[in-house]
Amino acid sequence: MESPRSPLTDRIRKIAIVLALLGLLLPVLIVNLGEKAEQAGRPKSLAKLNRPVPFLQALLLCQQWTLFSEMSPFNFKLQYEIELIDGQVVPLRDVDRESAGKWEPVFFYNEPKTELNLYADPAAQRRYLEYLVRTNGIYASWIARRTIFMRYQYLLTREQSAAEGRHYGPDMTFVLDTY
Amino acid sequence: MWDLVRIGSGFTILLSIFLLGISGNYERYYGHYGMLPRPEAIDAVHWPAFLFLMKSDPAWIWRIYWATVAAALCLTFGLWTRIAAIATFFLYVATIQRNLMSYNGEAGVLGFTLAALIFAPTPQRFSLDHLLLKKPLPDVTESWAARFLQLNICLMYFFTTAGKLTAQWDIGRGEIWYNITLCDWFRFPDAEWLRTRWMCWLVVNGSLLLEGSFAFLVWTRLRLLLVLLLMSIHVVIIILFCNALFFFNVAAIAALCSFLKTTDFKWPKKLGDLTPK
Numbered sequence A: 001m002e003s004p005r006s007p008l009t010d011r012i013r014k015i016a017i018v019l020a021l022l023g024l025l026l027p028v029l030i031v032n033l034g035e036k037a038e039q040a041g042r043p044k045s046l047a048k049l050n051r052p053v054p055f056l057q058a059l060l061l062c063q064q065w066t067l068f069s070e071m072s073p074f075n076f077k078l079q080y081e082i083e084l085i086d087g088q089v090v091p092l093r094d095v096d097r098e099s100a101g102k103w104e105p106v107f108f109y110n111e112p113k114t115e116l117n118l119y120a121d122p123a124a125q126r127r128y129l130e131y132l133v134r135t136n137g138i139y140a141s142w143i144a145r146r147t148i149f150m151r152y153q154y155l156l157t158r159e160q161s162a163a164e165g166r167h168y169g170p171d172m173t174f175v176l177d178t179y
Numbered sequence B: 001m002w003d004l005v006r007i008g009s010g011f012t013i014l015l016s017i018f019l020l021g022i023s024g025n026y027e028r029y030y031g032h033y034g035m036l037p038r039p040e041a042i043d044a045v046h047w048p049a050f051l052f053l054m055k056s057d058p059a060w061i062w063r064i065y066w067a068t069v070a071a072a073l074c075l076t077f078g079l080w081t082r083i084a085a086i087a088t089f090f091l092y093v094a095t096i097q098r099n100l101m102s103y104n105g106e107a108g109v110l111g112f113t114l115a116a117l118i119f120a121p122t123p124q125r126f127s128l129d130h131l132l133l134k135k136p137l138p139d140v141t142e143s144w145a146a147r148f149l150q151l152n153i154c155l156m157y158f159f160t161t162a163g164k165l166t167a168q169w170d171i172g173r174g175e176i177w178y179n180i181t182l183c184d185w186f187r188f189p190d191a192e193w194l195r196t197r198w199m200c201w202l203v204v205n206g207s208l209l210l211e212g213s214f215a216f217l218v219w220t221r222l223r224l225l226l227v228l229l230l231m232s233i234h235v236v237i238i239i240l241f242c243n244a245l246f247f248f249n250v251a252a253i254a255a256l257c258s259f260l261k262t263t264d265f266k267w268p269k270k271l272g273d274l275t276p277k
Helices: A009-041 A054-059 A095-099 A101-107 A111-119 A120-136 A157-166 B002-023 B027-032 B047-053 B060-077 B081-098 B105-120 B144-166 B176-180 B197-216 B223-240 B243-259
Strands: A074-084 A087-092 A143-155 A166-176
Touching: A009 A054, A009 B144, A074 A111, A074 A120, A074 A166, A095 A101, A101 B002, A111 B105, A111 B223, A111 B243, A120 A143, A120 A166, A120 B002, A143 B223, A143 B243, A166 B197, B002 B027, B002 B060, B002 B081, B002 B243, B027 B060, B047 B060, B047 B081, B060 B081, B081 B105, B144 B197, B144 B243, B176 B197, B223 B243
Parallel strands: none
Antiparallel strands: A074 A087, A074 A143, A143 A166
16 A cells, blocks of 8 residues: 655655746746847847757757748748769759659658758758768769759739739749858 | 547657658658768767767667657557656657757647656556556546646747747738748648738737737636637648648647546536536
8 A cells, every 4th residue: 555645745746846847947938038039129138038958958848939920021942053073063852852752742741841940050051962962972072062052932012913913023043052 | 638648749759750761751861871960960969869879880770760669659559658758758859859950840849748748647548558457547636747738838829929929920911921821831822812801810810819818818718719729720720731730730739638628528418517607
């Protein structure tokens, strides 16, 4: 039979639970407050609350919630290209994605989000380019120049759209990185 | 309603990891020669991801994969639930941390949901622990694990709303919805009626009102109504937007189940039961 806990043990346990909950929830509250203050251009003292909490962030327990709060005024795709030492220009393909064929939107369901993550991280773009170089069967020593493009399509505002009779502007290309 | 939270979260992990596995995407994201190669990852990842890096054998990641599948299966079916929740939490966190390019909204929700499941009362009614191993249901269930999950959900909706208000979501005309319906994540760009002025106003202000007030009103008598409304919004998002948002919304619906009580769906035996007491 289970022995009943003493009132002292019970109190210590309750205090420990409350402290643990506060320790897990307060950082989320503080970091998000700081981030939103920063976003809204509020006093720097509030924005300073947005500091890294490495231990909780490593465990995915300190999220910064910004779901759909910002909307890019364009649709974009990242493209990767290399110029070989013989002058030939080779667009890099993601062979894994291409091999999925019509099932790509299902098997690679996360790809639009990955593209967003890549857009925000230039170092990751370079790493992804190197991955494409490897999977396209190209040796690094053959490459003279690497270029990362963003092809984008402006979304017209409602007023522009009514005037022009279409929703999308022309496709444009912008070089993000070349090295 | 821990059963629904557990089954929903387990299902989300199982299906997403199944798709990663059969598509080759698992190797692409997390492999030693993938998008973030092992030598570079050592300096770039948070500590849970070291599980992936501890062995140089490229097949090592597939052992982690099958361990994750096994843990998530046990969690979904409620077999050795607490141990399964601990294992699933750590393996899932390690997987996401191995390459943050694979991070999506569901990872944020599943992080705190799995952490709550570790401390949730076990065994649960619809679990193999109870039905097969005949473990008795707990006499007294403590609510602090549920509160942890619920407060996290409240923070998520509150700060999402705050983020929208401090960013581009104007309370007035709601024209951001116009842009959203033209983005390449939206499944029905040809449906003009979805971006009429009244629809933009309704969608933007309605979602701001619902998400923004949820954290405060869910503790009142409006709880069930608000939870069902938010679940409906998540279902609508699944329908309207591309597959990238599917798992986030399923995970959010599973987490929202923590606000439900078993008594919420009991059919009233007589008319008198419907009147508030």
